[in-house]
Amino acid sequence: MSDTAAGRTAAGGTGTREERALAALAQQTIELPSWAFGNSGTRFKVFAQAGVPRDPYEKIADAAQVHRFTGAAPRVSLHIPWDKVDDFDALARHAADQGVAIGGINSNLFQDDDYMLGSLTHPDPRVRKKAVTHHLECIDVMAATGSHDLKIWLPDGLNYPGQDSIRGRQDRLAESLQEIYAALTAADPAHRLILEYKFFEPYFYTMDVPDWGTSLLHCLALGERAMVVLDTGHHAPNTNIEFIVAQLLRVGRLGAFDFNSRFYADDDLMVGAADPFQLFRILHEIVQGGALAPDSGVNFMLDQCHNIEPKIPAQIRSVMNVQEATAKALLVDADALAQAQQDGDVLGANGLLMDAYNTDVRPLLAGLRESQGLDPDPLGAYRRSGYAETIVAMRVGGAQAGWGA
Ligand code: AOS
Ligand code: ZN
Ligand code: ZN
Numbered sequence: 001m002s003d004t005a006a007g008r009t010a011a012g013g014t015g016t017r018e019e020r021a022l023a024a025l026a027q028q029t030i031e032l033p034s035w036a037f038g039n040s041g042t043r044f045k046v047f048a049q050a051g052v053p054r055d056p057y058e059k060i061a062d063a064a065q066v067h068r069f070t071g072a073a074p075r076v077s078l079h080i081p082w083d084k085v086d087d088f089d090a091l092a093r094h095a096a097d098q099g100v101a102i103g104g105i106n107s108n109l110f111q112d113d114d115y116m117l118g119s120l121t122h123p124d125p126r127v128r129k130k131a132v133t134h135h136l137e138c139i140d141v142m143a144a145t146g147s148h149d150l151k152i153w154l155p156d157g158l159n160y161p162g163q164d165s166i167r168g169r170q171d172r173l174a175e176s177l178q179e180i181y182a183a184l185t186a187a188d189p190a191h192r193l194i195l196e197y198k199f200f201e202p203y204f205y206t207m208d209v210p211d212w213g214t215s216l217l218h219c220l221a222l223g224e225r226a227m228v229v230l231d232t233g234h235h236a237p238n239t240n241i242e243f244i245v246a247q248l249l250r251v252g253r254l255g256a257f258d259f260n261s262r263f264y265a266d267d268d269l270m271v272g273a274a275d276p277f278q279l280f281r282i283l284h285e286i287v288q289g290g291a292l293a294p295d296s297g298v299n300f301m302l303d304q305c306h307n308i309e310p311k312i313p314a315q316i317r318s319v320m321n322v323q324e325a326t327a328k329a330l331l332v333d334a335d336a337l338a339q340a341q342q343d344g345d346v347l348g349a350n351g352l353l354m355d356a357y358n359t360d361v362r363p364l365l366a367g368l369r370e371s372q373g374l375d376p377d378p379l380g381a382y383r384r385s386g387y388a389e390t391i392v393a394m395r396v397g398g399a400q401a402g403w404g405a
Helices: 017-027 056-070 088-097 125-145 166-187 212-222 241-250 276-288 311-330 334-343 346-357 362-371 378-385 387-394
Strands: 031-033 075-079 101-106 149-153 192-196 226-231 254-259 299-302
Touching: 017 311, 017 362, 031 056, 031 101, 056 075, 056 088, 056 311, 056 378, 056 387, 088 101, 088 125, 101 125, 101 299, 125 149, 125 166, 149 166, 149 226, 149 254, 166 192, 166 212, 192 212, 192 254, 212 226, 212 241, 226 241, 241 254, 241 276, 276 311, 276 346, 299 311, 311 346, 311 362, 311 378, 334 346, 378 387
Parallel strands: 031 075, 031 299, 075 101, 101 149, 149 192, 192 226, 226 254, 254 299
Antiparallel strands: none
16 A cells, blocks of 8 residues: 555544554454364365364363464354354353453254254244244353354255245244244343344255345344345355345445355355455455444455364464454555545546555564554464363363354
């Protein structure tokens, strides 16, 4: 970037653009998924790694390492029942002792035989009731852990035309969500229901929440504490994801991201690995929309599996990738961009974005970390800490994410 002159940008505040970027980056937080620390990955072989957590306590301990070296990952999402423990208060205290907090609570509607033909949309009211009741359990976990977000990814859908009524399933879904939302907001009016969408998989003819429009319609019907979750891996190839981000921000319904990368399907690879430019474009919409600050209502989460790479460093790398894309977005000269757009200066406007994208922000972020008392090189610092060797020596028989423990 050539210009660091004082002025107002979408990042807000005073000072040079770089100073404002640093201030915004210092506040940015990224939530980690507990399941990223267990053995997990594709439908095919899950390669077991030595030293992986044996229980939710150890998953949180590993997540805390990511926060220790990045200073930007202070929350961990839990998944019920994978992270079920006898005493959730104790788990929350353990998290606090480790310097992190419990983030969103993810329900699970895809591992029970009863759910073969659906859960919240199932034709049989008994199965729907069971699925709703699972969410009541998740709401109790929220109370015990201090979590604010109930995250629903609905795996329901159809494999064959005619298999069930598409419209009937939407009606049943609306009813089931209403019951969950009523219980959630009765427990605490500040709590949020955040609803994810996914265009295919595990079903292939249609999903019951296949797209952001369907998620948004259900959220609008529920009430103002219902928000859409955008998983970056859940779209058809070449979908313009930043358009969806801009649209949901406009109507105040972008609740959270599940960040990851995809090359083909729901790959769950490290965010920013496949397409760092797309991540930058998404973060540009976030910055332009004033949605970066922790109180903006958008929760920036990772949803990833690390099958062949070591998990803690992969999470550190992912946090750094989000930070780098954010830093570039914060360096866009917003005033000049607005002027170029107003003037119809197509190449000028595009050039301003590309200038920011092509800036090497690694020194800026290294400086930020040093100013926070952190090592400027989080991956190197983790490697040198010896934590990886310690857990390999201590832990035997680590868990596969998703199958208990
Ligand atoms: C599934 O495809 C969704 O991305 C979920 O958000 C998430 O991966 C799952 O809940 C973790 O099991
Ligand atoms: Zn997801
Ligand atoms: Zn997914």
